[in-house]
Amino acid sequence: MPQPNGSFSINAEAPDESADSKALLQDGRVPPQCCSARLNLALLMFLGFSVVYGLRVNLSVAMVAMVNATDPSVDRNTSAAPACPLPAGSGNSSGAPQQPDGTPQYPWDSETQGWLLGAFFFGYLCTQIPGGYLAGHYGGSRFLGVGVLGTAALTLLTPLAAGWGSRWLFALRALEGFGEGVTYPSMMAMWTRWAPPLERSRLMTLSGSGGSFGAFVALPLTGFICEKLGWPAVFYLCGGAGCLWSIFWFAFVSDDPHTHRRISEEERDYIVTSIGAQGTGHGWSLPLLSMVLSVPLWAIIFTQMCSNWTFYTLLTSLPTYMNDVLHFDLQSNGFLSALPYLGNLLMSLLAGVAADFLMERKVFSTTTVRKAFTFTGLLLPALFLVLVSYVGCDHALIVTFLTLSTSSGGISSAGVFINQIDIAPRYAGFLLGITNTFGTIPGIMAPIVTGHFTEDRSLDGWRTVFWVAAGINVGGAVFYTVFGSGRIQPWANTEENRAEPERTRARTATR
Template sequence: MPPPDGCSINSATSDESEEDEPLIRSAEIPPRCCSARFNLAFLMFLGFTVVYGLRVNLSVAMVAMVNSTDPDPALNRSVIHACPRPSGQENISENFQQPDGVPQYPWDSKTQGWLLGAFFFGYLCTQIPGGYLAGHYGGKIFLGLGVLGTAVLTLLTPLAAQWGSYWLFGLRALEGFGEGVTYPAMMALWARWAPPLERSRLMTMSGSGGSFGAFVALPLTGFICQMLGWPAVFYLCGSAGCLWAVFWFIFVSDDPRTHRRISKEERDYITNSIGPQGTGHGWTVPLLHMALSGPLWAIIITQMCSNWAFYTLLTSLPTYMDVILHFDLQSNGFLSSLPYLGGWMMSTLSGVAADALIERRALSVTTVRKLFTLAGLLLPSAFLVAVIYAGCNHILTVTFLTLSSTTGGFSAAGVFINQIDIAPRYAGFLLGITNTFGTIPGVVAPIVTGYFTEDHTLAGWAKVFWVAAGINASGAAIFTLFGSAKLQSWALTEEERAEAERTRGRSISH
């Protein structure tokens, strides 16, 4: 039986079956269209669109920034021995000419790998403190300032490149430092805003802005590089981030209780359905219990495995399209973006599907998270292996790469939102922890790719894809065995502990 008004899905203790947890009646859910919670999701979606534009623009711009006419025997061998140019592009110059006065630099593949991975050195540092502070104070200020700070630093990219690769490395690391707080802040906001029956769709809708941002930024970067020169990419992306921040600080509130334009019906629905878990966690957190939590470690390891493949493609796919498949710059940007269009669509649809399964009680929350994670890691692995066997077939290669990232969108409704299932009020802090570990592949994968592909051959890139596929599949196995969506006992509030004790006492007396 559904609970009376005001009961919370999170009122169940951690040792109860998920199927026994109370759910809000579907009829009690206020309209979603134009609601404050869906407006928040849309603004987050735009924010992460900008965030990923700021993050991936260097991947395509690097092709235009590097002077490929400089002597590089390995690169010259790749033109002869790797793949032929696509049909219709045989006579297009290998060197992407820039407008007069736009500089190009003689960076080899190792230097490019370090520059593409530099962002993640800074990104590692602010995940945990950002999640902790956002969980205490609220996520609005941290998400807003994270995007704004990264946008301002992006405006300085052409100057840093002119000063040298070390300066550019430092600037990109600083951008990562500022952006590291964004995803933990998003999770902290949804801990207070997302009703349990809408968690999957709200969080996948907002988080899918990352895939959409990559989809938009990659072809747009290629077009801007050819038309205006690569510095214009960073000026335009940085300006877009500054503009978004204005709307964010005007329209967003940390908590539905303090939102100025929310209806009473919607506010009551959100606060009643989330219950005591929709509050800040204070200054103290149960660190020892977290460190010993099996479900949390399952999330950490699985996200590390999944992110290896994701970050490999995010940072290195434009280089593969250029050096191996020899697409021109505009085609490179467009084709590199197709996988993220599929990922965006699939992650959004997976959120709706996961909520429908949970609402109808077709499957437990744990089973839903495991199924979507399994699909979101095993299918991409299979398509990455298929890329290896596609060889120089341009159509098959692009198709398999697109399908790999598209099917990876399934995991958006699985492991990537699992923190809010096991400990809603600590969700921002937990995401900071899991994303810190999950960012390690972002640091290592581009560097490993640079070393594997020094000779610019198909064999070197085959190693890149084999490693990514194997690591991805390992993550699927780990989450299937050890993952859980049950609310953990260490995440209960004092109010929930007291209620659990009263419930247990009544059970014993009867």
């Protein structure tokens, strides 16, 4: 309902949906998204997270080229089960990838590689919560921009650190994670001020799906660059792309519609009116105890941890699986490792549009939509991972099921992964910092656990990896279905919104 000051509040009624946003839609006063400031912001975020994931996954493919597979100190264990035969075709080889003469290689065993692949996430853990808190208070644009720029600049130093030794490379990757940790909480804090309630799913899935696009581009491109220019060029080019993106970000982005220099008055009024009081930054104090005791928040935390275990297992270890078990050459390895993320990108975008459609048409409540998309987006990937475990060395089926697993995981992007802004819009950046901190733990543990199970490069070891990931996914799907919610929590209401029912009752009593 309208507030006394003439503004609208998305908290004026108990149900999940915003009646005010629906009224705006019915009156035909919704500015089109095409060429709008909010869509331009989503596209810039999309490109930014494409760069971010390129910086994150380039080591996964480059590792295959960086390691000297002929060194006798590397992986001395023998396989406990027969390795898969070479796939048919002249483009495949089980030998070490060819690179330009003079390209350095290192004697890192599977355990060392696992630690290096997980190093990024040690730093990534540290800045999620502080980044979300500060972005929610000051605005997220500067934190997101500096996070990408800092990570890109550090990436340029990767060849130097690798030459100094694995410990130096571990430290550098941890620093990269430290810089990048603020990016996703900053994105959520910005959408708190920019995304109308009934456009959240598609705007946020569009911006967040840049990660899948970045993985899709970076994985095959990394393999190609490694073979043509040598693996050091990968880090120079990726780092340069991040620095270039930051120039456009700082030139064209503002924290909120009020300060944007090129937004139309119509669009600014629509965004501010539909979001209401929840579009303002939170103060220095936070309802921490209420957050700790919030069951819907813990449902998000636990479910994102479960989903991320599978995601990070494949993100960091799939190139190794393609090389050690399926024996694809480096360029084929990169393309086939990237293929699942193209499917994930398309599925994420479709899920965002479908989720908003279901809520706009009042087919389902926000809670039902979030639960349905989350359950489906966790259960299907688990099913396909189990199927991978039982197709032996059938290269075509393995690639198909791995692609379907990661692709179907994109459905959950319109579920649990944007649920923070449903239950507490004003604190969404800080909450994403919390949930991403817990959700990053699998990014640390999954590569290490995978390295432990696959030391002998056997099919049995990889079968265990896939079964563990599938079981964790199913557990998350069930937990969120029972305990998740799409309602704004009482502790997340602003003082203005809490006072409104009292004012309404007072006016009624006076009459």
